[in-house]
Amino acid sequence: MHVQTPVRLSAAEESLVAQLESAGAKDAAERLRVVGLPTRRVETYHYTDLKTLLSAVPPLAAPANEASAPAIDIPGAYRIVIANGVVQSATTAPAGVIIGKAAGSVLTTRDDVIVRLNAALVGESLNVELAGSVDPVIHIDRRMEGEGAHVQSGAKIHVASGASATIIETISGSDAAHIGNAGSYVSVGDGAEVTHILVDLSARQAVNFATVEYRIAAEVKLKSVVINAGAHLARVNIFADFVGEGAHGDFFGLNVVDTDEHRDITLDVTHGVPNTTSAELYKQIARGRGRAVFQGKINVAMDAQKTDAKMMTQGLMLSDEAEILTKPELEIFADDVVCGHGATCGDLDDTHLFYLMSRGISRQEAETILIRAFLAEITDAVEDEYVSEALSGIVERWLKKDA
Amino acid sequence: MSTPLLEIKNLHVRVEDNEILKGVNLTLNRGEVHAIMGRNGSGKSTLSYVLAGKDDYEVTEGEILFNGEDLLAMEPDERAAAGVFLAFQYPIEIPGVSTMTFLKAAINGQRKARGEAELTTPEFMKAVKDAAGLLEIKQDMLKRPLNVGFSGGEKKRAEILQMALLQPQLCILDETDSGLDIDALKVVSEGVNKLRSADRSMLVITHYQRLLNYIVPDLVHVFSAGRVVETGDKSLALELEAKGYADFDETNAA
Ligand SMILES: Nc1ncnc2c1ncn2[C@@H]1O[C@H](COP(=O)(O)OP(=O)(O)OP(=O)(O)O)[C@@H](O)[C@H]1O
Ligand SMILES: [Mg+2]
Secondary structure (H helix, E strand, O other): OOOOOOOOOOHHHHHHHHHHHHOOOHHHHHHHHHHOOOOOOOHHHOOOOHHHHOOOOOOEOOOOOOOOOOOOOOOOOEEEEEEOOEEOOOOOOOOOEEEEEEEOOOOOOOOOHHHHHHHHHOOEEEEEEEOOEOOOOEEEEEEEOOOOOEEEEEEEEEEOOOOEEEEEEEEEEOOOOOEEEEEEEEEEOOOOEEEEEEEEOOOOOOEEEEEEEEEEOOOOEEEEEEEEOOOOEEEEEEEEEEOOOOOEEEEEEEEEEOOOOEEEEEEEEEEOOOOOEEEEEEEEEEOOOOEEEEEEEEEEOOOOOOOEEEEEEEEEEOOOOOEEEEEEEEEEOOOOOEEEEEEEEEOOOHHHHHHHHOOOOOHHHHHHHHHHHHHHHHHOOOOOHHHHHHHHHHHHHHHHOOO | OOOOOEEEEEEEEEEOOEEEEEEEEEEEOOOOEEEEEEOOOOOHHHHHHHHHOOOOOEEEEEEEEEOOEEHHHOOHHHHHHHOEEEEOOOOOOOOOOEHHHHHHHHHHHHHHHOOOOOOOHHHHHHHHHHHHHHOOOOHHHHOOEOOOOOOHHHHHHHHHHHHHHHOOOEEEEEOOOOOOOHHHHHHHHHHHHHHOEOOEEEEEEOOOHHHHHHOOOOEEEEEEOOEEEEEEOOHHHHHHHHHOOHHHHHHHHO
């Protein structure tokens, strides 16, 4: 039998092991003690070496007794707050919406440390059932409140067959060195049309981890948008599984990074059945000494014939010290498919800048116009006017903030 | 006599290691329209870019005075606010920037730089409507991103629309006629003619005498190998049309 020598644990790893043990998650604690947090040698964390990047872990969160303002306020939305992992009572649910909660995590078992931590440490999860044509936008407002805390939260969203809904999840909270770990499981029934958005707006002192799983049934139209605009260290895992034929998914994402922020979106799409299509567009914009990471993998199973999947990633570098790292990957086992990926990265186009300036637009405004144009493809992807406006607002705030 | 609007004196310009302009001299008085004709590659667009302030060019000698002031010391946006406008030979497409947003930013950017009040939205809309009407441009086109998907001719027309809207003192038209169909050439020329006035000057770069039947110039300059080699009245354009550039090349070589 091969006995693995335990790695030397960092202070952050020691704290995590202790927290897992205190929660009775013996296996997860043991696993972490043996392998530690992922380093750059672990493929899926190659650009986000958590062992180096995660320096301290605050205590596990206690229920929140204060509340910050919602990070974004979407007019007419039905809002449900999860504060420090505890589902708060909401107002009467609108037609077609059933709200509940359940003990434990919502995530599928996966070989990923963020998923394992969420699975072991989450106390309770929100449960949202959506049926019919749900009119108001559903806003799941996850907060990390009070002193710096290690906050786990979960939400399971089930969209019934034939239903339509727009769901936005935001992560925000007090200005403290929190670590968030948000799990979302979104299951979309046959023929449903869903827009699901996740926006990280947590404080700069914070670290945020999130995992989103999509289960996509037949004839579904899914639009997924993930925006990383908070936390100095952020990592979002997106797992999307096509399990029914005739479905289409549009996947959009955006990393905006500044100063010494490090934000990562890692996508894993699996076309597991024939006749499904997807389009992925992920954009990254970096200034200061920020580092933005996008890893995208598209898997096509052996019998998933007629899969059509096109992944694109675009980077915009606004400073010499910034870094944009991308790794697109295709793993295709079927033979009758159309799959591809492309990547571009550069700074603002000088000929564009000159054209705008030659009409009397100042350099600074011309740059802003071009950056906004770069980002608009993501924020405009959302049909709901108020939500799209809110997303543009996030971009505007970032643009106005002096790096 | 009052200060000329534009004085180009012994202008030498390099791009990378090539000297493209080799001593351009040109004086444009207020209210005048001058045509510039010359072979492909003789440096006409280079001159227009240098006037507009594109920064890939190195001025090694000479100066440009605009209203008596050093134009070369100004940034492109400052030049625009001061009244310089270049209608590009090849207008570029900028995806993601709506034409209307762009036009508003341009007009208000210039007004702000000149210390004037910004236009209100209704004022702006009216100004655009008037300019679009002048050039027979459909409002639909203005709803698209800047120049994106515009045909060659539509792009040229859109350049002149911008010119009509921004009301510059110096209009530089770099081959605005190329790519325009016969009817469009007429519409655009009429639009340009309506903009002619005693305190607005134009530099019209073209290969074709026909444009000058519509936009009648006060003077015609022949450009060859990076400088003005001959200046005459509008009959010079007819002479060029008949004889070609060969005679003027010799003048240049001498
Ligand atoms: N960025 C550049 N690098 C190198 N050479 C350049 C550059 N820009 C222009 N040139 C050269 O300078 C010369 C003049 O070009 P310019 O575009 O000014 O000519 P033009 O007179 O406008 O020609 P046309 O009638 O074809 O429009 C050409 O030989 C061109 O190749
Ligand atoms: Mg030219």
